Amino acid sequence: MRDPIMAVLFFAPLLLIIAFKLMVLFLIPFLLTRTGFDASPYLFYVLVFVIMMCGALLGIVTGFMMIDERDGNISELMSVTPLGRGGYLFNRLLFAAASTFLYGILGYYVMDIVELPVIAVLFVSLLSSNYSILIGLLIFSFADDKVKGLTFAKAINALSLFAFTDLLSLRWLTVLSWFFPPYWITSVVQHPDSLSVYGLALLVNTGWLWVLIRNYWNKES
Numbered sequence: 147m148r149d150p151i152m153a154v155l156f157f158a159p160l161l162l163i164i165a166f167k168l169m170v171l172f173l174i175p176f177l178l179t180r181t182g183f184d185a186s187p188y189l190f191y192v193l194v195f196v197i198m199m200c201g202a203l204l205g206i207v208t209g210f211m212m213i214d215e216r217d218g219n220i221s222e223l224m225s226v227t228p229l230g231r232g233g234y235l236f237n238r239l240l241f242a243a244a245s246t247f248l249y250g251i252l253g254y255y256v257m258d259i260v261e262l263p264v265i266a267v268l269f270v271s272l273l274s275s276n277y278s279i280l281i282g283l284l285i286f287s288f289a290d291d292k293v294k295g296l297t298f299a300k301a302i303n304a305l306s307l308f309a310f311t312d313l314l315s316l317r318w319l320t321v322l323s324w325f326f327p328p329y330w331i332t333s334v335v336q337h338p339d340s341l342s343v344y345g346l347a348l349l350v351n352t353g354w355l356w357v358l359i360r361n362y363w364n365k366e367s
Contacts, residue, residue: 205281266338
């Protein structure tokens with residue numbers, strides 16, 4: 147709350163959910179009436195975007211928070227306390243992950259545009275939580291200050307495009323998307339009963355998390 151920008155970003159997912167709910171209620175029926183375009187087959191992409199962006203926004207908050215604490219030597223001071231570097235990292239990443247998980251569940255039930263089993267809702271929210279952690283770690287690892295972090299955050303958001311590559315019907319692009327976490331949020335929403343999709347999603351997300359945490363650990367050593 148000390149930084150107005152981070153405070154706004156923390157509550158931005160709630161505003162995002164409300165804005166897209168209004169769009170579904172009013173804009174889509176308007177387009178259908180005026181143009182005859184039926185967007186209903188693509189509504190699950192709207193849900194994917196909302197849940198994924200909740201994770202991205204809170205990941206940016208976490209990245210900025212950690213950069214701010216690094217600049218103020220707070221993270222260095224905490225590393226010599228009983229909490230340690232591992233405890234500090236867990237504390238900061240848990241902040242983003244828990245918030246994103248709750249926003250993911252809230253987003254699903256508020257949007258109410260796709261019917262999913264409870265296990266799929268929880269798993270998609272978990273993937274979004276992991277995405278927030280990845281965004282935070284990427285920003286912290288590769289940005290020297292918050293100004294560069296803001297620029298880097300814009301570039302990182304390009305990763306979200308991998309969630310929508312199926313719309314282009316390009317096989318090579320779809321295969322490439324398999325290696326990026328956003329794609330698997332879409333896949334779980336599309337195939338909520340597929341255990342193989344759940345397994346692959348977990349594998350890819352865990353792989354990214356392991357690489358970035360290892361990079362953080364090496365960099366801070």
